[in-house]
Amino acid sequence: MNKNTLIEKTTDTIAVYEKNDFSFDIYFANNIFQTSQLIKEICEDNKCLVIISETIEKYYYSEIENYFNNNFENKYKIIVIPTTEQNKTMETVLEICKAGKNFGLDRRSLMIGIGGGILLDIVGFAATMFKRKLKYLRIPTTLVGQIDAGVGIKTGINFEGAKNYIGSFYPPVATIIDNNFLKTLPEEHFLCGLAEILKMGIIMDNDLFCRIQDNYKSLIQNRYQLDPMLSKEINYKAVDDMLSELQGNFFEYNLERYVDFGHTFSPFIEEHSNYSINHGIAVAMDIAISTEISFLLDMISNEHRSRIHNLLLDIGYDIYDAQTYLFEKMWKSLDNVILHRGNNLNLVVPTEIGKATFLKERSDISDTLLQTAILSLKEYQERHREMAYA
Template sequence: MLPIQSNGYSVFFDNSLASLKEFLNTSDYSKVFFLTDLNTSEHCLPLIGKYLPELDNYDIIEVDPGEENKNIDYCIGVWQMLLDFGADRNSLLINLGGGVITDMGGFAASTFKRGIDFIQIPTTLLSQVDASVGGKTGIDLGSIKNIIGTFTQPKAVFISTEFLKTLSKRQLVSGFAEIVKHGLIADKDYYYQIQNIDIVDPPAEAIYRSVEIKNHVVTTDPFEKGLRKTLNFGHTIGHAVETYSLKNDSDPLLHGEAIALGMICESFLSHKHNGLGEEDLKEIIRYIRSVFPDYSFKPSSYSDVMEFMKNDKKNISGNIGFALLKEIGQCDYNIYLEETQIIESFNYYNSLLNQ
């Protein structure tokens, strides 16, 4: 598979870690730093060492894993470590991890000394098909996801399916939600094709197609003024439910699990308010519920979920914005709905659990 060309950088597949070696050999960075979490230090960094045994002039900055640590306090820790290790403006930060690491590492690099170069090596399925491409960096502020960040492009992205062997089935299924989303918003044939693949061993071709879809969107609309908003399908409600779960559940939803719920609710809203046919709605619900776990959130939680939604960065003048399907494979954006309409989708979702 040929590299995909994005906004000023390449996304490498196949022998991507060999391409990383060539990238570093042809660069002239004064210092190299790896940002990892406890998991990627143990399971993924050794794979880098296998492919780049001669790489020895680097330092490791390690943070705790988890969305709850994607905040300004941890970012300050990354900046401080860069200072302590003597990073200058000709340094390179290599973000080795899932979406938390690539989001926060990109933000830390884009702001340290007004910006140093960084590359992304996404190690989860979710980050490979989503967070690794598009130049969005960010951290959470309190309970509000990704509200602080920049649009800054990496120097390169290196995607290797070898890292996926380190993941649990639950993590792989969670990441698959973004693949489903890409089919629903942009490619009907792809949506039906992915129903026949092994989710716990996804082929590189499926990852490649998802990156192609996202890359087309983000290169067409790099700053989310129009088409890029379609990537938010499932996320307006999904992010709010994810935040609620993180704050209230002992075993909180993973990102993709919350987005799957959000896609069901927003498919219902698409049917009610954007012309999505009833048969398409039934098909989407059938497939998503066959792959992802159900999650019951009680009416008593609706007000909390709505409050999280009201802080979503996609909103304008207090109106809650959605990207909604017109049909499978086609998505519209800038659709604003009232609270009563949104709560109707919550009730619809919960009604499915009793069928």
């Protein structure tokens, strides 16, 4: 463990203390708007601007409103914002800030974001700007939000077609993870989060990978509701693994980050599809590409490579897509990745399930290697589906 980071764990809470910088808690709770006083305990008697997505408004508005009526009386205001990549803009951030100003938020007030990863990124950035930083609470309601956006300290918005180009590092006072929200999550969005969990399993946690391998059908079909204990254990392990990798490097001074696995080719896949391919789905596709590159370089065995590819395909991800796997453009897209990573490629590739390494330089791979990997994935996917339908 990094000497500047302390992580304390109980069965329901992970507390993070970064020396001289910040601290925040991650709570694992159930039915937080029905039987829990956790939000009230965190926010105390301060004013709250509650920002929710349109989906949360549809399914949970009355439940949320009743909770705040009973616990905050006239000290809260709920606003609804659209949450697409196209709305992840400065204009949306300023709408939140305007609502906060009109409601009279002071320096002790909080913003509370209730929604998926896009909403949490937007609210976090608005909190960074408002009155030179306002406290904020994150309540992720999607699986990718719980595992990814709800764990670190990054906030951000898109700018001129570039994802998360403007942003900040600003931790919340807390994150509350409640799997009850997942029961209304569409399957594709659930799969987005499952890809982020698989990412952690592949790079550092064989046990986590095996749990998904053994239980993915039930987890997907029941959206984590059939076996709450197993679901909590999986989320807890994924969050704990994520924090273990982030500790001591929350501000990304070191640009060699294992958590960037699945995030080298995925930005191109998302942007080239005009975001019709969601982030987590693109991450799963990137995992396949990176794994195939590792295999072609004799860095991972065929057994482990096949387990990864087969699980991705069995779950329902594509490991090849003719519309976006354009190797010349994909190769060119690495220019931006290298610029973002301090002039290094730092491509994370698995060496076995539970372990990974870096291909640090662009010269460690080639456009021919990428093309071969893409063609190999095309053939693998075709064979797998032929066998499935045989």
